[in-house]
Amino acid sequence: MLKNKRQKAIGVFDSGFGGLNIMQSLVKVLPKYDFVYLGDTARIPYGTRSPEVVYEFTKQAVDFLFAKKCELIIFACNTASSDALRHIQREYLPKYYPSKKVLGVIIPTVEVANSKTKNKKIGVIATEGTVLSGAFSREILKINPQVKVWQNACPLLVSVIEAGEQDSVIMEILLKKYLKPLIAKKIDTLILGCTHYGILKNKIKKIIGNKIHIISEAEIVASKLKDYLKRHSEIESKLSKKSVNTFYSTDLTDKFQLLGTKFFGKKITVQKAKLI
Numbered sequence: 138m139l140k141n142k143r144q145k146a147i148g149v150f151d152s153g154f155g156g157l158n159i160m161q162s163l164v165k166v167l168p169k170y171d172f173v174y175l176g177d178t179a180r181i182p183y184g185t186r187s188p189e190v191v192y193e194f195t196k197q198a199v200d201f202l203f204a205k206k207c208e209l210i211i212f213a214c215n216t217a218s219s220d221a222l223r224h225i226q227r228e229y230l231p232k233y234y235p236s237k238k239v240l241g242v243i244i245p246t247v248e249v250a251n252s253k254t255k256n257k258k259i260g261v262i263a264t265e266g267t268v269l270s271g272a273f274s275r276e277i278l279k280i281n282p283q284v285k286v287w288q289n290a291c292p293l294l295v296s297v298i299e300a301g302e303q304d305s306v307i308m309e310i311l312l313k314k315y316l317k318p319l320i321a322k323k324i325d326t327l328i329l330g331c332t333h334y335g336i337l338k339n340k341i342k343k344i345i346g347n348k349i350h351i352i353s354e355a356e357i358v359a360s361k362l363k364d365y366l367k368r369h370s371e372i373e374s375k376l377s378k379k380s381v382n383t384f385y386s387t388d389l390t391d392k393f394q395l396l397g398t399k400f401f402g403k404k405i406t407v408q409k410a411k412l413i
């Protein structure tokens with residue numbers, strides 16, 4: 138009985154392989170734990186889909202990861218965190234998984250952004266779905282209603298990264314186009330509100346300069362989870378600590394192996410996941 142109770146892993150869910158960047162950081166900060174990663178590569182992007190469809194896909198991902206013995210799940214995907222997350226927490230978990238937990242990336246990220254901004258002007262770049270949900274603005278203003286938030290949807294960035302063209306001239310042109318309106322608002326803090334944007338950090342820095350603080354989610358989410366586990370011993374005590382990391386994706390292509398390895402920082406072996 139005790140043995141079973143301690144066999145639980147931490148699930149990490151993303152619409153694709155961008156969340157591997159967050160997984161990499163989680164493994165670095167919490168190396169003893171077991172992680173199960175799921176990337177819904179067959180249905181990426183989520184960022185251009187309706188909230189209803191993202192919720193449906195997300196419920197399936199949650200079912201999959203809990204069936205893989207996860208005790209809690211981190212939504213690395215901002216699009217899933219921005220709207221589906223609260224429906225999962227309020228409606229789905231109480232009904233089907235009352236003892237399990239699901240956490241997103243938006244709240245930990247805005248907590249740090251709020252603590253960093255001095256002039257109270259924060260910019261956000263994210264997918265269309267995340268921007269339309271208003272989740273970043275809502276959560277920032279909950280902490281401090283004095284802050285001004287400007288969001289810019291960047292619909293083309295994910296596809297350019299997915300095509301492996303993140304170092305191209307096209308990327309530079311797109312970044313300048315998306316960042317210019319935010320720089321014009323004199324923001325002093327910029328949230329990279331999408332799993333994929335972490336790998337663009339240096340390029341973004343070159344464009345916006347040193348005066349604007351960049352909030353990139355990977356490190357934040359990992360240290361906040363560490364903190365969370367310290368405060369929630371009832372969950373922590375159930376987690377197995379064998380340093381086993383397992384990777385699933387809904388479509389197995391060479392690209393996932395290749396770009397997945399790039400995002401995770403070392404070679405990964407991916408198994409096919411079937412979501413129903």
Ligand code: DGL
Pocket residue numbers: 151152153155156181182183184185213214215216217264267295330331332333
């Ligand atoms: N994972 C998504 C996010 O963080 C980006 C990719 C997508 O559109 O599915 O918002």
